[in-house]
Amino acid sequence: MSSLLKNLSRHQKQMILIVVDLLLLPIAFVGALAVQRNTFPDYTVLREWSLLLVALCSTAFVFSWALGISRIRLSAYDIHGVWQTALFATLLGVAGAGLSVVFTVSFPGSFFVLFALVYFLTCATARIAMLQILLTIYRRAHTRCRVVIYGAGTTGIQLASALKTHEAIEAVAFVEDNPRLVGTRAAGLSVYPGFKLPDIIEKNEVHRVLLAMPSLSMPKQLQIAKHIETLGVEVQTLPSFSQLVGEEPLVNRLQNISPAAFLGRTHLSQNAPDLTNAYTHRVILISGAGGSIGCELSRQILAARPKRLVLFELNELALYNIEKELSALARDLDVDLIPILGSVTDARLVANVLKTNNVEIVLHAAAYKHVPLVEKNPLAGMANNVLGTHSLAREAMAAGVAKFILISTDKAVRPSNFMGASKRLAEMVVLDQASRSTVCVFSVVRFGNVLGSSGSVIPLFQEQIARGGPLTLTHRDTTRYFMTAQEAVQLVLHAGTFASGGEIFVLDMGKPMPIYDLARQIIEANGYTVRDSANPNGDIEIEIAGLRPGEKLHEELITNTPLQPTQHPKIMIAVDVGLPEIHVAAVIRAIRTAVASGDKKACTDIAVRWVDGYKRDRLQAKAFGLTTQVFGSTTQSD
Known part of the structure; x- marks a missing residue:
């Protein structure tokens, strides 16, 4: 069934929507009569109004094509589509009143107002019902990916709303570190604290966690992603709207920095002879x-x-x-x-x-x-x-x-x-x-040492920053000539x-440079802060790993x-x-x-x-x- 639906051309889908709208018109007409007269009209009465219904259906076809109601995709049927449907129903109500004069059919003026309202509700409800039916068919034909959204802010709510019409992805819950949001509901989903994520993943058979916290620094996002990956699920990051429109870098805020910027001195040979x-x-x-x-x-x-x-x-x-x-x-x-x-x-x-x-x-x-x-x-x-x-x-x-x-x-x-x-x-x-x-x-x-050469500390530190840290040093007091x-x-x-x-x-080569100071400079040059005892909320931590075999604390030139x-x-x-x-x-x-x-x-x-x-x-x-x-x-x- 799902393959048959997917193989329909766009024109065929539009024609189906037009046919549905036309079929709903007599239903709405009869429904409005039944409401107004408090009784269902018999066949003899309906036959008297058959020409009016035919003319009204023809008018509906013209209005539907002109307004583009049938060209609105079911998955994109939003508030704009609702307003289009309301306009369509209103125009039909006005057209029906005019046609009733042409065909000398007597109706009170309030009838066509009621007809337009019933037709609007019928069309909007039909589209929502058709969307749910299609999603059910598609979802049964695919293995759905169940996701948890990490972050119940504006971006997370927008993501959850968008996923409601997705045929292959289903959001099951929010996870949030902000205690003020925990325990609330957003976009129809419950918001849980971060420490409950392992339980949520296990109970709901979650396949993926989506990080919807674009305002959080990249290192902190990477640190959260590392932790989540240990739970055996895939992690993906969602950019903010401002990143999508180009106001912020989309993937990475790291920039190539000249190694000379970390020397702490001018170049040794700026005025070199020829x-x-x-x-x-x-x-x-x-x-x-x-x-x-x-x-x-x-x-x-x-x-x-x-x-x-x-x-x-x-x-x-x-x-x-x-x-x-x-x-x-x-x-x-x-x-x-x-x-x-x-x-x-x-x-x-x-x-x-x-x-x-x-x-x-x-x-x-x-x-x-x-x-x-x-x-x-x-x-x-x-x-x-x-x-x-x-x-x-x-x-x-x-x-x-x-x-x-x-x-x-x-x-x-x-x-x-x-x-x-x-x-x-x-x-x-x-x-x-x-x-x-x-x-x-x-x-x-x-x-x-040569700054920026292959295997040297600056490329290594830049790579570690790109992974979210930590920066690894062999000893707190290590110095090197650069x-x-x-x-x-x-x-x-x-x-x-x-x-x-x-x-x-x-x-x-000037004075030897403490590697610990160099690590701090590189972190700050990339726009981040060092996370240590004095700043526990910093972005990147510097970790002491211990001297490697054959390594000195201080190098010598002579x-x-x-x-x-x-x-x-x-x-x-x-x-x-x-x-x-x-x-x-x-x-x-x-x-x-x-x-x-x-x-x-x-x-x-x-x-x-x-x-x-x-x-x-x-x-x-x-x-x-x-x-x-x-x-x-x-x-x-x-």
């Missing part, structure tokens, strides 16, 4: 070109108009994205853009790429950098970060490359994690090559211009060795002699053996033996009792 002379018309290879630093290196190097830019990357998608971004600009600047898909641990590929392209400068940014992942995968970390650096540096020297710059990290200084230990060993490899090279200049540039990718890369390129070989350049100035005020040189050549060779052999045999313990032993300050079983720098001097300020690691 780098054109150092990199123009040179052939430059960037390893790890698809990473956060690699991408920014590629952008800034391309702007300097090199002769050729080789993008060396292991990740296919990352390489595709950076090549797609730079290809049009490279064509405009007449720069050869060469994408190379491969690993720096592949010595044959590295040697072939360097020689084929006559590479003059190598900027080595390829590394596994995520501390927890490398902590769980030490063999991969050693292979990529140490053996990869050794392979690329050795082949660069063999190919006659003029300059090799390793991008390092503050986590390489007396590291407490495996990623930092592997980067420290990579630094030793580059310093060893520098001590033996007479052609290629080998140097290291060391800096801290710099934007743009300024870090600019200083790296500056350091490369005056590198002479064997230096570890350390970038001045050890106790003195710093030497350079021609750039924000670039220093840390004095570091590294390891003797024979020891570096022993380290490389040991790592190759450990990786080949899959011996994680051997990797740990290598790091413990050769990396100053590394202890595999210590999780914090505090365990070592370290005191660090960074640009004249003393920081105790506690």
